Each structure stands twice: as structure tokens, then as C-alpha cells.
Amino acid sequence: MNKKQIINQLDTIALYLEIKGENSFKVAAYHRAGLALENDPRSMADIDDLSKIKGIGKSTAQVIEELMTRGESSVLAALEKEIPYGLLDLLRLPGLGGKKIGKLYRELGVTSLDSLRDVCEHGKVHALAGFGKKTEEHLLQALNDQQQRPIVLPIPYMLDLSEKIARVLKSMESISRFSHAGSLRRAKEKMKDLDFVIETTDHENVSEALLEKLPIHEIVGRGDAKMTVLLDDPNRVSVDFRFATVDSYASMLLHFTGSKEHNVQLRRMAKERNEKISEYGVEMEDGTMRTFTTEAEFYRYFGLNFIPPQAREGKDELDRAKDGPLNLIQFSDIKGDLHMHSTWSDGSHTIAEMAEAMHAKGYAYACLTDHSRSLRVANGLSTERLLKQIDEAAKIDDQYDDFTLFSGIEMDILPDGSLDYPDEVLSRLDFVIASIHSSFSQDQKQIMKRLENACRNPYVRLIAHPTGRMLGKRKGYAVDVNRLIQIAAETGTALELNASRFRLDLSSEWLGKVQDAGVKIAIDTDSHSLKMMDDMKLGVATAIRAGIKPENVINTWPIDRLKQFFNQKKKF
């Protein structure tokens, strides 16, 4: 059983325990054990002593062992025997938790969504103590709408929504500051809702305006401190708006950025010194509330260096932030973008427009990398056109003295493993990227042969979007990423973090291993338009999640060092 399946089983056990009415800390312990596994970068095979992992104790370790060896858990089997499986579906209805489900089961014999509907329709629910007419109505409504707790949605979808909401917030005069928070701010690839923290003195007005300007499906809750709505989009995305004052804004942002586990650890730390953290600030021993103007100031108060949102997953970041600055890459480290397209292949803007936009971003360099000749659908460059483009790019480069436009190519690795141009053509370019755009369904052996051939070419410096995945759309091809990292290390080839919101390839999970193997990384937007260049921020955010240090990212390097990398002889 793989790690993901084991985590699922642990979560299922937790759900059963919740319905059983177990102590909520016991329930949380199973979730936390799953989280601990997820946060551990090692594969199941590499973990020798489970109970040494923080959050996994004797009991959960035993369950995990059993899942690994037998493929099933006796703890889970006993729960399945005791509690009808259909009750788990009820947990997905908004407003129903373990306690209420337990009551419905024990007192009304509810065992499934269908039997719940039946008792609701017969008016039996509102007679139960603790239930009432409104609860019964809401349950029926939820059953009829097939309304469920939010599913997880991919970051490209949520980022678009978030940007639309941000535009609305920006237009409101009564808002002095706002930020997205939650999983999106931590750059998780999937999330179930959106969170915004808003600084305002007039939350009534802001709530009203939001309800007016946003497409709202339903108001889930509305109070002085927050408003929760379901958007009228195909996925009925849930959005939380939290209102803060000037004083509480930083604490509020910290709190709603999470992660939950990060917050728990911070609060524990505060508790040890008899202080109490809430979203409003830090309550001192004498009851006074201390507030902060920035998150950095908050961390500093506890003797910690700043922890960027994407590093707040409740791993070991608090310990590391005690010892010194985290030395994680940040956006200001980026000196250029090494993967972009122009109208010469399938981009929407001319070389001059792309170059000027990169220059305007304050970058010191950028590299033009249109598609190669075999990628006909993208108007890939014939050898003649490529040679012409090199001249054209040089002319544009000449117009700048504080910016360099390199000439490169994104060259296809063909299905048989050969490359799209001969070496004598590649030798004319500053920077050669190789990538796969065809025959995705080949078996792993053939895919790896293609990638290995590319890495062993003396001119190929980077493998772009190494897995070929599209978030929320397709999985990518059958690449053995561990092996690719090994080959990249042997040959001195860099691997890409494609920063496009549709890709994020390699993922943060793999990038940590890339860095550990001593392989260099390029964070590129693969821009086909001016707008796409902005995804560099998302790329950096993803790199931070992976714990990437700036010195391991080639496009943080000054131009001379980058040129050295472009020209160095590869190792074989």
C-alpha cells in the first residue's frame, strides 16, 4: 500500500471515530498521523521507525505497519463492522458532524443519505433534542442540492477566482488593506476554499458591497467578524471574508494563512510563556493584548525569523526559524526568466514586446525559447527560421544596455528519443531547453530513454516541465522522477520548475529532492503572453514550499555566472 492510500485509510478511521462519538483528540490524532506521513519527505520504504515521527505514536504506528504488511487494518475492520458505511457520506453534508450523525443513527436508525432523507421528510428530525425545524429544512435542502462540503479544486482554477475577487476588493474605498490567506497563500496545489483578510472600519458596508458585486449563490454565514459565501460558479466555491482592524490585521492574516498545524505549534509556544495567541493578537499574562503591524514583527516577538507563508506547514519551520534566517528563495532574488515564446512560434506577442515586458519587470536578462521544428501545431521553427530568429533577437538585445536577451530554444525530444536539431545548430544558441510534447502514452522505459538522451546531449542545459502534467487536467507521462534527478545530477543538466499556474512542474514535493541531489533548478514562466509572466511569483512560492535556497536556482544568478553555466562542458 502506498503512502497516499495509507493516509486515506487513517483519515477514514478518523471519520468512523468521529461518528462513534470518540474523544475529539483521538479523532484528531489519526488525522495528525496522516498529516505527519504526508509531511515526511521519505517514501514508505525509507521510513525505518514510524513512531519516531512526531505525531505518530504506538497505536497509529501499529495501524500503519499493518496497512503496509497486510494491506488492511484490523482497527478499521472492527469499525466497519460496528458502524454502517453509509454514515460516512453524511459527514459530507454541511452542518452535520459526528455528534449529530451519532444521534440520528442511534435515535432514528439513519444509516445513509437515503434514510436521512426519509426521516427528514417524515418530520422526525426536528423532534430530536438539539435539532429543530431549521436544521431539518437545511438537511433536506442539502440533500436536494446534492450539496456537499467543498471538494478540493486545483490552484489554477482558484487563483483565477481569487484574482477576480481581489479586483473587486481593490475597488472598494472602505478597505484599507486586504490579502488572500489560507491554502492559496501557502501555494498549495489543491484547496477547498478561498480566504481573504480585509482591513476595514466598516464591515457592514464591505459585506453589502461584496454581496452586490460578486456572483453569490448562497450566504452561508454573516456576522460582525466574518462573512462566508458560496460563489455562483460551477463548483460553488466557498469564500471566507474576515474583517480586521488596523491593529489586528497582521495577527488575523497570520491566523488565517495557517496552516492549522503551524498555528497550533505557535500557540503552544506562546502558552509555555503564559501568553495566548488568537487572531486578534497576543494576550499577555496580565490580560492586555499585544498587536503587531506585520507578520514579521509577530514572529520576531517570539524570537523567530520570518517564516514565509509557503513554509508554514507545521514541519520543523519553527525550530529552524529560531536558529537563523531560513535562507529560502524570494521573489526579489529572481534576475530573469529563461523560458518564453513569441509570435515566431505559438506566443501572442512579438520578441520585442516580450523582451520589453521582461525588461520592465526589472529583470537583468531573459531568454527567448520558441518551439522547435517538429512541433508543427505550435508553428515550430525550421532551422532557417531559427537562424533568422537568432539575428533578430540579437538586434533587440542591442537596444538595451541594462538587459540581456539570450537566444534559446525549447527543443522537442522526439518519440524515438532523438533531438529536433543537430548539434551544430544547437551550438549557435545561448541556451537549449529540451522537453517532451508528443507520445505521452509511451511506457516508462521509452519516456526515460528520451529524457536520458536529452540530458546526455552536450548542449541541452535544462529539461522543461519534466512530468508534463497539467493541474486538474492530466497526470503527465510515465517519468521516473527519481531516476531523472539522478541522470540530471550525473550530466549537470538543470531541471525546470515551470511556474505556469497550469503546470507547476516539477511539484514542490520533487523539488526538494532535486536540490538535495545537487541538481540546479530554473524557475521559468514558459510565458506565451505578457500576462503569464506574472506566474513567476507562483513559481517562487512553490519553490519556497520545497525549501529551495536561492543559490540553487540558476535564474537568481548574476549574468556572468549564468553565462558560465550556459557554456560549461557537460559531465558524462
Added chain:
DNA sequence: GCCGTTTTCGGCCCGACTGTTTTCAGTCG
């Protein structure tokens, strides 16, 4: 169920909101 440079037992982050209730339980993040 997990955890401990004061602890191996007694805690476990903290608050908003709703619906059910006359002071709070349950759900949620």
C-alpha cells in the same frame, strides 16, 4: 491517541456563527 529541559498524567489552539436554546452545543476553520 499523542506528548513532555518543570510533566508518564492531564492536558490537548482558539474563536465565530448558527440554531437551539434561556446559557450553550455543535460545527467549522
